[in-house]
Amino acid sequence: MASSTSPAGADDGDSASAEPPRPVCARCGAAADARAEGPPPTWTFSVERGVGRSYCDTCSRENLGSIEGRLDSDWW
DSSP: OOOOOTTTOOEEEGGGGGGGOOOOBBBTOBOOOOTSSSOTTSEEEEEEEEEEEEEHHHHHHHTTHHHHHHHGGGGO
């Protein structure tokens, strides 16, 4: 029986070759283009109750009023 030096559930593969997770829209589930590094510049990122969420450009445009409504007036 071989012993393991990694904690249970740890990835023993080369982390440099692992692809970063593709951003997915929290509203409609659309995935960002796999060729892009990170979310496209047209996407919106929001922190809601301590959780980061990405929104595609379509969902961002459709809900712009509610997004702006949550901003402090200093940001207007």
